Amino acid sequence: MTSPAQLPGTLGPLPTQRSSGHFSATWHCRGGHGARGRLSPRWDAPNTAELHSLHTPVRHPILQIAHPPPTLASSSPSTARAPPNSRRSASKIGRLLHGSSRARCSWASREEPTMTSPETETARVVDAAATAAPDQQAQTTQGPGGMPEIELLARRPARSETPQPQSNDDLQRETANDDIPVAASKRRLFYSSAQWTADGTTVIVGASDNSVSSFVLPADLLQSAGQDLVLEPQATAHLPEPTHAIAAAPFFSLADPASQTYLVGCRDHPIHLYHAFSDPDAQSTPLGAYRLIRKETEQYITPNSMIWPQPGTHFLCGSANRLDYFDVSRHGSDGPLLTVPTIPSKRHISKGSGVGMKGTVSALAASPYDADGGLLVAAGTWTRWMGMYDLGRTDKVVANWSISQAASANFGLDVDGQGIVQVAWSPCGRYLIINERHSSGLLVYDIRGAGKLLSVLTGRTCFSQQRLTCDVFQGDMYGSTGFEVWAGSQDGNVRVWDNVGLQEGPAPPSWEWKAHDSPVGSTILHSCGSVVATCSGAWEHSPDHLLGDAVDEGSQSRVLDESSLKIWSIGSQG
Secondary structure (H helix, E strand, O other): OOOHHHHHHHOOOOOOOOOOOEEEOOEOOOOOOOOOEOOOOEEEEOOOOOOOOOOOOEOOOEOOOOOOOOOOOOOOHHHOOEOOOOHHHHHHHHHHHOOOOOOOEOOOOOOOOOOOOHHHHHHHHHHHHHHOOHHHOOOEEEOOOOOOEEEEEEEEEOOOOOOOOOOHHHHHHHOOOOOOOOHHHHHOOOEEEEEEOOOOOEEEEEEOOOEEEEEEOOOOHHHOOOOOEEOOOOEEEEOOOOEEEEEEOOOOOOOOHHHOEEEEEEOOOOEEEEEOOOOHHHOOOOOEEEOOEEOOOOEEOOOOEEEOOOOOOEEEEEEEOEEEEEEOOOOOOOOOOEEEEOOOOOOOOOOHHHOOOOOEEEEEEEOOOOOOOOOEEEEEEOOOEEEEEEOOOOOOEEEEEEOOOHHHHHHOOOOEOOOEEEEEEOOOOOEEEEEEOOEOOEEEEEOOOOOEEEEEEOOOOOOOOOOOOEEEEOOOOOOOOOEEEEEEOOOOEEEEEEEEOOOOEEEOOOEEEEOOOOOEEEEEEOOOEOEEEEEEOOEEEOOHHHHOOOOOHHHHEEEOOOOEEEEEEEOOOO
16 A cells, blocks of 8 residues: 555645736726636637647637527537637736736626726726625625635526426425425525536536536626526426536537537436537437446446546546446447556455455545646545546556545544545645545645645535535746635635645634635636635434434435525725
């Protein structure tokens, strides 16, 4: 068994990736030092259909879509609009123009950058907020000290497409044989996960009714100060079974309909490739399928985690005691290119010879893209074990270790934890954040440096089995101020830790704000760092002593009242 302390000897620093594109944008700065950048520089990007060649960049206008994006059958790339494309480059522009802070910029681009004074920008926002109707004014939170201003830009309440009963008589007929009227609650849903697409124009949202929706942000989102916009999905795919694994294409672009895809792994089905803006009449027909079958029983294996890393030619999924590596171009084939068992013994799983990590691989994360083709993958399991795999060079495990006693052994903290739900790399690729269910802390490991547990991010409220994911952002391009970690909590708050990586031991949140009235399932930052999306909702289970003789499923659990997708603007530091 290899310990994390041996990692620095086997893994070198990641090489710097260079981009072939360039930007031009209009930047509206607010607040001087500490201001954050509002994305949207125009991105002159290489043709996404040719991932492995660097031709002359094709110039596209920026995010001017006021209607659903074109589909594969009806439109060509020339009729689509191009969004900003690179998370790393977009945030770098803001830092270069404004030192170590993040400059505020608009979504509409111009040929030459023009700066506006903080007074002008503040006056514009105040005037817009004053003229908005009282019921349309956005929720704004101004925090004390170093907390920035948080403004709600848009929202989408979770709503089911199933028709609701039109009268009390209809409801009584549907619940005539039930002691508890649960018909209405069965139709309710909540948003369970959300993720940005690679170009930053679209949010892919999973829901509890086995659906995946695509929300394209409106072009005037960041110009609608003081207004609470209501988002509408451009398309919704209905899955055959529940899923915990959704991965959007790493080359997703509104300029190229062929790139607008995502992968979904469902129970008792192949892994399916869907178009994000499919024709409503197509009845959620997948574009392709990838078979993942247990040869001994010919039974479908359910992926519990999935990543689709750069450059987008392959994807990786995790399941019980195994990792499977697929070629995206070989849909409909017999199976994965490579299967990596996480334990050496296949016939005696209960033993495992004391090597490897037994259990379902519930979390996967690829390190920042290596220009040399390396793919360093961190894998976590429900059994609280971690594994490092360098699939670009070997199918053998690089390191294994358990995190079950890490916080208590190093810092005397009891953060609980009942299985890893997420692993996330820092933007620099040196640190690894481990997120567990039913845990009050996030573990931060120094993988490439000291090779040990560096700190524990405390103060998070999470006492359920639900997946509550976090996100990271590099506030300073030179890393002199560390990086940020953003995480939702069970109490509806979003907590932020600054300067992660620069301090050792327990670290309380730097600031927080109330985002929802129910658990925050996903907290995801836009690549500009000034826009964040959150989604909320959960099941609430009745205590055992209150169930009595009730056997109806609806009487044992219900969906919490508040569930929504929200888009927030992060203002200048206070």
